[in-house]
Amino acid sequence: MTALHDLPAHDLIAAYRQRTLSPVEVTQAVLAHIERWEPHIKATYLLRPEAALAQARASEARWLRGEPQGALDGVPSTIKENISTEGDPTPLGTAAVELVPAAADAPPAARMREAGAVIVAKTTMPDYGMLSSGLSTFHPLSRNPWDVSKGPGGSSAGGGAAAAAGYGPLHIGTDIGGSLRLPASWCGIFSLKPSLGRIPIDPPYTGRAAGPMTRTVADAALMMQVLSLPDARDSMSLPYQDIAWSQFNKGVERLRGLRIGLLLDAGCGLPVEPEVKAAVERAAQLMEAAGATIVPMAPFMTQAMLDGMDHFWRMRSHIDLQALPAARRDKVLPYIRAWADSAAGMSGTEVFNASHQFHLTRVATVKACSAFDYVISPVAPMPAFQAELPSPTNDPLHPLEHIGFTVPFNMSEQPAASVNCGYTSAGLPIGLQIAGPRFDDLGVLQVAHAFELIREPQRAWPQPPAA
Structure with a gap:
């Protein structure tokens, strides 16, 4: 029998409707499971059991009246710290x-x-x-449930760890260069970075998206029904569309006849490790066997593009940090300060040229993908790395060498998902990225779900260490 904390959201809603489970007992089970896991992975901020139980009791009363409030009524969920919640401080990890x-x-x-x-x-x-780690000057160090010596990825670090550890079925993260997909890959879960503006967010920013972090495509599709509803505060949001998110399950037949690009070289950054490459190639073989045409792709990113975006972000952060009082600036993680301050001597021409790489990345990505229905690739060139490291290189002058596969789809505004496609010999998950045309978020979900149906059996979710 599946433990209550492991039940997907669809099953919970069905059980609440049939009155075979109550939101209170499910929330109690999730909180008890978090209590066992949290000392080891430190995934949460503002964990307030009594507040959660009060919400669960209110939900239970609604279900008993036969008047659920919405599509997620009573389902345990978490929200990334940088998504503001009324009355709570938003420390932004620092x-x-x-x-x-x-x-x-x-x-x-x-x-x-x-x-x-x-x-x-x-x-x-x-x-x-x-x-792309859980290293923070405000929060305790977050760790990966699959191997607590490794990090969960970032910047949606706690969300990735929480989903893999079973802190309920639904989690929200954000992504500007890979911050949903990287932790999804390294924690073995599913995540969708939607088309820019599909999910309203505040504050909006170029490339920034919020998205679901779940164990299954089905639960992510359920979240999309809710998260994609309109909100006027996002000046970059798309016009609302009543998308049939419940139609995520088109079966393996969805792959038949698709022309899918296979990208194994990002064109920049770190080389893809052999185990990661092998897992993605195996995923491509499974899709081909299901009727898709797989076409190898040449890399379209360049190191100049990656470096330009990196340097622009350095300058943005340098300006932000310089605006802080010295005492507060001194509290920022030294790695971040070294990275940001390295931009201090950039000229206006250098900053403009750096910013132009965002546009060049967008143009190159759209052009490269235009010949295909979907594009598959690794999410990252390596599996999860040591928890204490800020980045795989541990070098503030080369901090983004692992985002060459993910960041182009932020800049092109295309939807891109991470779905687990295998494991290393050490048992660490490996993520497959599935990217689609701009606005085709539902199509990406459908292809990802089809892959869920044909991929090799998944390993059991990690369990908390024995007390």
Whole structure:
């Protein structure tokens, strides 16, 4: 029998409707499971059991009246720390930020509450979300449930760890260069970085997206029904579309006849490790056997593109840090400070040329993908790395060498997902990235679900160490 904390959201909603389970007993089970895991992986911020149980009791009363509030009523969920929740401070992962209560829920949090979700906790992130790790000057170091010596990835670090560890079925993260897909890959879960603007977010920023982090495509599709609802606060949001998210399951037949590009070389950054390459090639073989045509792709990113985006982000962060009082600036993670301050001597021409790489990346990505229905690739060139490291290179002058596969789809505004496609010999998960045309978020979900149906058997989810 599946433990309550492992049940997917669809099953929970069905059980609530049939009155075979209550939101209270499910939330109690999730909280008990978090209590066992949390000392080892440190995935949460503002974990408040009594507040979660109060939400669960209110949900239970609604179900008993036959009046559920929304599509997620009573389902335990978490929200990334940088998505504001009313009355709570938003430290952005750093000890340098003043802890001021947020005036209102940001759009993703508002949608979850309106749908009746039980917000069990918020989840951790590194300083300013500028690392692909769980290293933070504000939060304890977050770790990977598959191997607690490894990091969960970032910047949606706690969300990835929480989903893999079974902190309920639904989690929200954010992504500007890979921050949903990287932890999804390294924690063996599913995540969708939607088309820019598909999920309203506040504050909006070029390339920045919120998205679901779940164990299954089905639960991510359920979240998309809620998260994609309109919110006027996002000036970059897409016009609302009533997309048939429930149609994510078109079966293996969805792959038949598709022309899928296979990208095994990002064209920049670190080389792909052999075990990662082999797992992605095996995924391509399975898709081909299901009727897709797999076509090898030449790399379209360049090191100049990656370096330009990196240097522009350095300057943005340098300006932000210089605006802080010295005492607060000194609290920022030294790695982040070294990275940002390296931009201090950049000229206006250098900053412009760096910023232009965002546009060149967008153009190159759209052009390269235009010959295909979908594109598959590794999410990252390596599996999860040591938890204490800020980045795989541990070098603030080469910090983004692992995002060559993910960042182009932020800049092109295309939807891209991570779905587990295998494991290393050491048992660490390996993520397959599936990217689709702009606005085809549902198609990416359908292809990812089809792959779920044909991939090799998945290993059992990790369990907390024995007390």
